[in-house]
Amino acid sequence: MDELPIGRRVAYWRGRRKMSQQVFADRLGKSKSWVDKVERGVRRLDKFSVLYEIADILQVDVQLLMGKDPERRTDALNCIDQVEVQEIRAALERYDSMSAYFDAAPYPPPLVDLRKAVNHAWLTYQYGRYGMLTRALPKLLRDAQAADAGHSGDDPAREAAHLLGQVYQIASSVLRKLGECELAWLAADRSMAVAQRADDPLLAGIATTRVCNAMAAMGRSRPALELNVTIANRLAPGGGNDPTPARLSVYGMLLLQGAMAAARLGDSATVDDLLTGAGEAATLLGGDHNHYWTSFGPTNLELHRAAAAVELGDGGRAVEIHRQRIQEPSFNALLPERRAHHLLDISRGFAQVGDVANAGEMLLRGDRLAPSEIRCRPIAHEVMSDVLRRTRGAPPPPIAELAEHMGVGV
Known part of the structure; x- marks a missing residue:
């Protein structure tokens, strides 16, 4: 990156932010032709005021655009x-x-x-x-x-x-x-x-969920579903596989991640089948545990049930699960990442049913638990943008303050 011309660096970070040249040009107040010439090196970037504006739009340090190591920000923790x-x-x-x-x-x-x-x-x-x-x-x-x-x-x-x-x-x-x-x-x-x-077959099993999560995030939900289910079948308790707590946890997480991939495909029948299988494993496990760092158990099952509903576009169902099926003591016993992740999912669910006030409240609750889960995840930025866009009048001060911390325009 350091050896690239400055225009190529601008093109690189614009691509990373998933902005088209036209969108970038509109935000910058320039023409698409101007942006194209800058990125191809035909036009020089020699005004610091323009460089700083580009860096602000791309959310990078201006020193990085210039090929230098940026100073570490003490406020970006x-x-x-x-x-x-x-x-x-x-x-x-x-x-x-x-x-x-x-x-x-x-x-x-x-x-x-x-x-x-x-x-x-x-x-x-x-x-x-x-x-x-x-x-x-x-x-x-x-x-x-x-x-x-x-x-x-x-x-x-x-x-x-x-x-x-x-x-x-x-x-x-x-x-x-x-x-x-x-x-x-x-x-x-x-x-x-x-x-x-x-x-270690169980380590390989939980590694499979990481691969499938990354594949699904890149839009490859079908192979993610198939791989999760294939490895889950190999590790399923029974036969020569003893139903140890660790095996039940890894097997259950493979089914849950398979359900999430199926939800992204809109396959509700497969979602239900995989959640049922994960529920049987959670019942055998008898509680929420953290074997192989999975946090698997009955409560995490319900969190995934709600998340799958959101992916299927059924925000009302997700909110219902949150309110009726998740017991507060068990939920509070989970580690902060799991809880904040769930609150982000429920925020999406509230947004789907048009309840932007509660969508914002869920973001605030998640931020109090684990600020990075809300302030740093692209999906959270999308939800906050939606909340701000659909809020009539000025947003409540706590929402406006969180949006500012997230770098989402009010």
Whole structure:
């Protein structure tokens, strides 16, 4: 990126923001022809006032457009910035295991230290602290890759692969939430390959859900549905598969993610079938647990039931599930990311039925639980834009304040 002409950098970030040249030109008050000439390098960008305006529209640091490292903002604690995106990308592009094939690393990181770091990263994710996590991910990826490449012997090698597989899953999960879907898919795909070397079918199973989530986010819901169901069938309790809590959790999450993919396809019959199967697994599990960092159980099942209703366009059903089927003590026992994610889904449900006041209230509640889940996710920005557009008169001060924090115009 640093070696690109400034016009190419503008084109790159415009593409990342999914803006057409016409939309970008309209926001900038220029012609489409002007934008095209800038991006092709025919017209120079030599006015700082225009550069700053472009950076503001593209929501990037002006230094990044100029090919320089931007200063870290002390107020941007909740969201990923472009520095972290590039650092995570660079870490994912490393191939330590291939290098170690020729020249093994002499001092791989101790597994006991890496294990603690991975557990901390999972909790950081599940508490919705995405900014903190994305700043730590590049080093964690490098350390886990080095450990995987440098540890020998059956047990240490398997544990190192297991930990690396988890780090790839963490990276995939947070990148998908923040709209970096292609990087999320790359990290998830790596996690599946590493899980096979770790010789852990359940790790491979939960890695499958990360791959399918990334695929669905990129509009590939059909293969996501098929892959989730295929691997769920392989891991289903019964036969030679003991119904351990960990297996029930992974199996249940595969069915839930399959249901979400089916909902995006508008296949309500398959949604119902998969939710029924997940419900049976949740009943056998007997409560909400966090095996393999799944947060699977009866409450999470209902959260996915509501989310699937939203994807099917039935916001009224989602609101009904939220009000009648989700018990407050069980819901409050879930980790912040799960709860805030659900409130974002219910906000979408209220918006679908035209209740923008409650849609805004759900965003506010989610923001109090896990600000990054609301302020940083593209889907939350879409909901907030809808709330503002459909609110008669000036929005309530708390909504206006949150919209300002999110960078959504009032």
